[in-house]
Structures are given as C-alpha cells and as structure tokens.
Amino acid sequence: MSVTAQPAAIASAAGTPPVSREEPAWVRRTLLAIAFAFLILILFVPLAAVFTEALRKGIGPYFNALLEPATLSAIRLTLLTAAIVVPLNAVFGLSSAWLITHFEFRGRNLLLTLIDLPFAVSPVISGLIYVVLLGSHSVLGGWLAEHGVRIIFAVPGIVLATLFVTFPFVARELIPLMQEQGSEDESAAVTLGANGWQTFWRVTLPRVKWALLYGLILCNARAIGEFGAVSVVSGHIRGLTNTMPLHVEILYNEYDFVGAFAVASLLAMFALATIGAKSLIEWRLRRESSLAVEVQRVEQAV
Amino acid sequence: MNIALENVTKTFGTFRALQDVCLDVKDGELLALLGPSGSGKTTLLRIIAGLDVPDHDGKSVIRFDGKQVDWSAAQQRLVGFVFQHYALFRTMTVFENIAFGLRVGPREMRGSEADIRKKVNDLLSLIQLESMADRYPSQLSGGQRQRVALARALAIEPKILLLDEPFGALDAKVRQGLRRWLRRLHDEIHVTSVLVTHDQEEALEVADRVVIMNAGRVEQAGTPEEVFHSPASAFVMDFLGNVNLFHARMDGDAVRPASADGASAAEGEAAGKAARILVRPHDLDISVVENGASVLRARVLRIQTAGSMVKVEVVGDSGENVVVEIPHERFRSLGIARDDLVFVSLKDSSLFVEDYSI
Numbered sequence: 001m002s003v004t005a006q007p008a009a010i011a012s013a014a015g016t017p018p019v020s021r022e023e024p025a026w027v028r029r030t031l032l033a034i035a036f037a038f039l040i041l042i043l044f045v046p047l048a049a050v051f052t053e054a055l056r057k058g059i060g061p062y063f064n065a066l067l068e069p070a071t072l073s074a075i076r077l078t079l080l081t082a083a084i085v086v087p088l089n090a091v092f093g094l095s096s097a098w099l100i101t102h103f104e105f106r107g108r109n110l111l112l113t114l115i116d117l118p119f120a121v122s123p124v125i126s127g128l129i130y131v132v133l134l135g136s137h138s139v140l141g142g143w144l145a146e147h148g149v150r151i152i153f154a155v156p157g158i159v160l161a162t163l164f165v166t167f168p169f170v171a172r173e174l175i176p177l178m179q180e181q182g183s184e185d186e187s188a189a190v191t192l193g194a195n196g197w198q199t200f201w202r203v204t205l206p207r208v209k210w211a212l213l214y215g216l217i218l219c220n221a222r223a224i225g226e227f228g229a230v231s232v233v234s235g236h237i238r239g240l241t242n243t244m245p246l247h248v249e250i251l252y253n254e255y256d257f258v259g260a261f262a263v264a265s266l267l268a269m270f271a272l273a274t275i276g277a278k279s280l281i282e283w284r285l286r287r288e289s290s291l292a293v294e295v296q297r298v299e300q301a302v
Numbered sequence: 303m304n305i306a307l308e309n310v311t312k313t314f315g316t317f318r319a320l321q322d323v324c325l326d327v328k329d330g331e332l333l334a335l336l337g338p339s340g341s342g343k344t345t346l347l348r349i350i351a352g353l354d355v356p357d358h359d360g361k362s363v364i365r366f367d368g369k370q371v372d373w374s375a376a377q378q379r380l381v382g383f384v385f386q387h388y389a390l391f392r393t394m395t396v397f398e399n400i401a402f403g404l405r406v407g408p409r410e411m412r413g414s415e416a417d418i419r420k421k422v423n424d425l426l427s428l429i430q431l432e433s434m435a436d437r438y439p440s441q442l443s444g445g446q447r448q449r450v451a452l453a454r455a456l457a458i459e460p461k462i463l464l465l466d467e468p469f470g471a472l473d474a475k476v477r478q479g480l481r482r483w484l485r486r487l488h489d490e491i492h493v494t495s496v497l498v499t500h501d502q503e504e505a506l507e508v509a510d511r512v513v514i515m516n517a518g519r520v521e522q523a524g525t526p527e528e529v530f531h532s533p534a535s536a537f538v539m540d541f542l543g544n545v546n547l548f549h550a551r552m553d554g555d556a557v558r559p560a561s562a563d564g565a566s567a568a569e570g571e572a573a574g575k576a577a578r579i580l581v582r583p584h585d586l587d588i589s590v591v592e593n594g595a596s597v598l599r600a601r602v603l604r605i606q607t608a609g610s611m612v613k614v615e616v617v618g619d620s621g622e623n624v625v626v627e628i629p630h631e632r633f634r635s636l637g638i639a640r641d642d643l644v645f646v647s648l649k650d651s652s653l654f655v656e657d658y659s660i
Contacts, residue, residue, distance in 0.1 A: 184385050184389040185389050185390075185391060187376075187383070187389065188383065188385060188389040188451075188454075189406070190353065191351055191353070191376055191377075192402050192403035192406060192454065192455075192457075192458055193377050193380075193403055193407045193458060194402070195377060202402070202406070206391075206394075207391075207392065207393060
C-alpha cells in the first residue's frame with residue numbers, strides 16, 4: 001500500500017472526459033455571442049476609449065501630460081497612500097481573522113459584522129464620518145488643530161479614509177480559509193516546542209500566504225482607485241491633497257482631456273496588472289487545492 | 303515518566319467535559335483511553351499536553367514524575383502529540399516536518415545541522431519512509447502521513463507520547479497493520495504513551511491497560527482482560543462488544559425467563575426480582591427443546607454463517623431481539639432454520655445483571 005502519486009498519474013486522473021450536454025449548437029453559439037458582445041460593449045470599448053483619448057494628440061503630449069508637476073504629485077500621493085494602507089491592512093486583517101477564527105469571545109459576531117461595514121456603507125458616507133469626527137468644527141478636530149495637527153483636507157485624512165474603505169479585503173479573504181484549516185497545526189507546533197512567534201512565521205503564515213496576497217492585491221487596487229471617501233476628506237488641493245482619481249476629475253472638468261485620459265490610462269494599466277496578478281494567484285490557489293484532492297483520489301483508486 | 307492526574311474537571315460553558323477525573327499512567331506503559339465520542343477522552347489528552355487547562359477550582363493537580371506541571375506551558379512539557387488528522391505542516395517536506403521540533407527549541411539546545419540531519423534520517427528509517435524525505439504531505443497516503451506525524455512527535459525525544467485517535471481516519475486494513483507496528487515500536491522505545499480511541503478492538507489489542515470513560519468520568523481502569531471479562535458497569539460491558547439486553551427475573555442466583563413461562567405481573571413477587579440482563583452473544587446457547595437453563599423462547603429471524611462463528615438472530619415472545627453466536631459444529635448439529643422455534647439459554651460465564659425496578 002505504498003502509493004506514490006506521480007505527476008503524470010495526477011494529470012491523467014484529472015483529465016476526466018467532458019460531460020456531454022444535450023444543448024443544440026446554435027443555442028451555445030448564441031449564448032456565447034451574447035456574452036462576448038456584452039463584454040466588448042461594457043468593458044472593452046471603454047478601456048479602448050481611455051487609451052485612444054489619451055493618445056489622441058500623439059505620444060509626446062501624452063508623456064508631457066503625465067510629467068506635469070501636479071500630476072506627478074497626485075501619482076506620488078496615491079502611491080504613498082497605498083504604501084501606508086496596504087501593510088496596515090495586512091496586519092489588521094491577519095490579526096482580526098486570527099482572532100475570529102481561533103477564539104470564542106463575546107462580541108465575536110459584532111466584530112464580524114463591523115468588518116463588513118465598509119462594504120455596506122457608501123464611500124461618501126465613510127468620508128463624511130471622518131469630516132464630522134475630525135473636521136475643524138468637531139471637538140476632537142478642534143483640539144488637534146490647536147496642536148497643529150491637520151487631518152481633514154490633508155494627507156492623514158486621505159490615508160484614514162482609504163484605510164477604512166479597504167479594511168475588509170484581507171480579513172474577508174482570510175477568515176473562510178483559516179476557519180477551514182482549524183488550529184491543529186498550531187497546536188502541533190506548540191507541542192513541538194515552538195513559541196508564538198515561531199508558530200506564526202513558520203506555520204500560520206505559510207499556510208495562508210496566497211490568500212493573504214490575494215487580499216492585499218484587491219486592497220491595493222481599491223486603495224489606488226478609491227474616489228468617494230477620499231474626495232470628501234481631501235479638499236482637492238492641487239499638488240498637495242489630490243490623488244490620481246481626484247486628479248482625473250479635475251483635469252476633465254478643466255477640459256484637459258489628454259491629461260485626464262493619460263492619468264486614467266495609468267489607472268487602467270494598473271487595473272490590468274491587478275487582474276493579471278489576481279488570476280495568477282487564483283491559479284496557484286486552485287492548483288494547490290486540486291493537487292491535494294487529486295492525490296487523495298489516486299490513493300483511493302489504488 | 304509517570305503521569306498522575308487528580309480531580310481534573312473541565313467545563314466548556316455549561317458543558318462539563320470532565321468531572322473529577324483521577325488517573326495514573328505508569329512509567330513506560332501504553333494506556334488506552336476508550337470511550338464514545340463526547341466522553342471527554344480527547345479533552346483529557348489535551349490537558350495532559352498543556353493544550354487545554356483544567357478548571358481553576360483549586361482541586362485539580364497534574365504531575366509528571368511527582369512534579370506538578372499545571373502551570374507549565376505546552377512548549378515546556380516535552381510531550382509528543384499525534385493528532386487524529388495528522389496536522390502535518392503542508393508547506394514543508396516530510397524531512398522538514400520531522401525536523402521542526404529540532405529547529406524551534408531554545409537556541410542552546412538545538413543541535414548542529416549535521417546532528418539534525420542524522421536524527422531525522424534515523425527517524426525516517428524507523429518509520430520506513432527514507433525514500434519519501436522530499437515529498438510533501440499531500441503526496442503521501444494516510445498511513446504514511448500518520449507515520450510521519452509520529453516521527454515528528456518522537457523527534458523531540460518526548461518523555462510522554464500522546465496519540466489522539468491516531469488511526470481514526472484510516473481504512474480498516476491499514477489501521478490493523480499500523481497498530482501492530484505501533485505496539486512493536488512501543489515495545490522498542492518504551493516511552494510512556496496514552497492512546498485515545500473509540501474503537502474497543504484497538505484498545506484491547508494494543509494497550510497494556512485500558513481506561514474506559516463515559517460522560518466525563520472514568521468508568522473502569524484495568525488490563526484488557528479485566529475490563530473485558532469483569533466489567534464494572536453495564537456501560538463498560540455494553541461498550542466493549544456486542545451485548546444482548548433482555549428482561550428476566552432473578553430467583554436467588556438463578557435466572558428465570560420473564561415472559562416465556564407466562565408469569566404475569568401479579569405473580570412477579572413470587573417469581574423473583576425483575577432484572578435487566580446483559581449477555582454477550584457468545585455466552586448464549588441455543589437448543590430446540592426447552593430445558594431447565596432456558597431463559598427465552600424465541601423464533602429464528604436470520605442466520606449468518608459467514609465468519610468464524612454462526613450468528614443467529616432470534617426474536618423473543620415479547621419482541622426482544624437477541625443475537626446468539628454459536629460454533630459451526632454446534633449449528634450443524636442443531637439443524638435449525640429460519641422461523642424455527644428455539645430456546646435460548648445462558649452459558650455459565652459472565653452476564654451483567656442490573657437492578658431494575660419500575
């Protein structure tokens with residue numbers, strides 16, 4: 001009973017014959033055509049339009065538009081925000097997912113609900129909450145202003161608002177996975193003498209790393225693309241508190257179409273890169289789980 | 303190392319998982335904790351390992367070799383733990399899984415890389431998986447995974463080895479092979495071991511001593527022979543194998559049928575005390591004529607001859623189902639068939655009579 005599943009055996013076991021469906025060919029073709037037409041109309045045409053508009057006056061004006069000082073500053077601010085928000089959400093997301101899946105405590109369900117809150121409320125409302133809480137007319141904001149700390153209409157406000165709207169991505173990705181994995185591996189590590197830190201780095205983190213990365217990519221995409229919440233707290237100070245999405249709007253309203261679409265094309269390229277990375281990770285995640293399933297199937301068959 | 307538990311109680315919310323459990327595990331013995339699911343055996347094992355703590359009621363004491371360990375963390379207890387679902391680290395190879403405990407200990411205790419390599423290779427040959435060192439757990443069969451889990455636990459040279467339903471997730475054939483292997487291994491290395499199982503056959507075959515647990519309490523502790531042949535309670539008897547339960551009357555020490563002779567409830571007092579009788583199938587006999595030893599008149603329902611004994615299922619007059627196991631020669635000499643009227647009698651050996659009053 002020494003089963004050694006060779007990769008070839010796995011592949012052949014995986015290659016089950018396709019299930020034959022008794023749908024007429026024209027039904028399948030029509031459905032496919034509708035789906036593709038819809039995709040082209042809704043997704044591809046707008047995407048193509050962004051690049052066409054950006055390059056309407058040629059490659060020179062395109063790069064000139066991107067090298068505008070205000071545009072460069074918007075790009076810098078957006079990257080800075082993402083660079084602060086993504087690591088923080090990695091820590092928050094990991095710790096809240098860990099808390100929820102490994103402990104029974106009062107308020108556990110409340111915490112689960114709160115994690116979903118940013119998805120449930122409109123981003124504009126999220127921004128307004130910060131203005132109300134920390135604006136110069138509020139008690140806390142007034143006190144902070146007296147001590148020379150500006151949050152609303154400044155970079156800290158933008159970071160806070162972005163942090164809020166991107167909070168659920170990592171936690172939501174990790175909770176189901178950690179729930180499924182249970183805590184037996186951690187118990188095993190502890191009985192083998194590992195301390196909490198070693199257990200986390202050697203056992204817990206490697207097990208969830210792909211899901212974590214997946215959550216971080218989604219979180220990053222949203223951090224870069226967030227408009228509503230940031231718009232409320234930013235104050236739109238050109239060169240100071242403008243992020244890329246806000247800058248696109250300003251340029252567009254000023255009839256600088258090449259400038260607006262040039263920045264938009266950067267965001268679009270970033271979105272494409274995100275989708276690429278996402279499907280790569282999805283493929284990895286699927287491969288790992290299907291490999292395990294296949295090995296089990298081969299084992300049972302032998 | 304010897305383990306002593308005194309008055310261990312554990313409550314989860316309102317559920318009492320363990321109630322004043324006292325237990326002694328002798329140095330070098332292999333002890334089986336046997337009980338149905340929910341009887342608290344896994345909780346007890348986790349408490350010994352330090353993965354759970356008993357209730358802080360001031361009464362519970364856990365000692366290893368006389369030294370109280372209640373407050374020492376799981377990392378310090380030097381207890382090897384083998385989990386039911388292996389709990390192998392899926393991101394590490396077999397080699398790294400086994401080496402884990404050797405790499406995470408206090409820095410001054412860790413051996414050199416060459417020491418670790420030698421030790422892991424020794425363990426790999428002990429579990430006969432030398433060729434699998436670079437495989438990942440997902441590429442192993444269930445039996446191989448469990449052996450890796452055992453090697454990983456043994457790598458830290460534990461003074462105590464705890465096994466939580468180690469063969470529970472394996473199929474019957476692999477299970478039998480592995481438990482014989484475990485027994486031989488234990489005879490070689492003599493580490494004090496506690497094995498949790500709900501499989502009575504496994505416990506009786508492997509262990510030096512068996513502790514039967516029920517609803518958070520210890521029902522009986524003893525050698526396999528003791529618990530099997532002289533069960534301390536109806537629960538133990540029922541749990542350690544198939545038993546028949548039927549009603550009869552005790553007339554002094556003699557058992558009388560409750561219904562076959564037509565004794566009515568009014569005559570009950572005169573006919574003896576009502577009793578519930580538990581008897582193993584092989585402690586019953588069947589005859590075609592009524593004799594003094596008969597306790598039940600019944601009709602044959604089913605006969606199953608495949609196996610080392612012939613299994614005869616009968617239904618008594620008042621509807622009780624009774625299973626009788628008789629040797630093949632006995633069956634042939636009886637010449638019984640389905641729907642025949644038969645009489646069931648007790649052999650001399652063990653039965654368990656419960657006080658029974660309505």
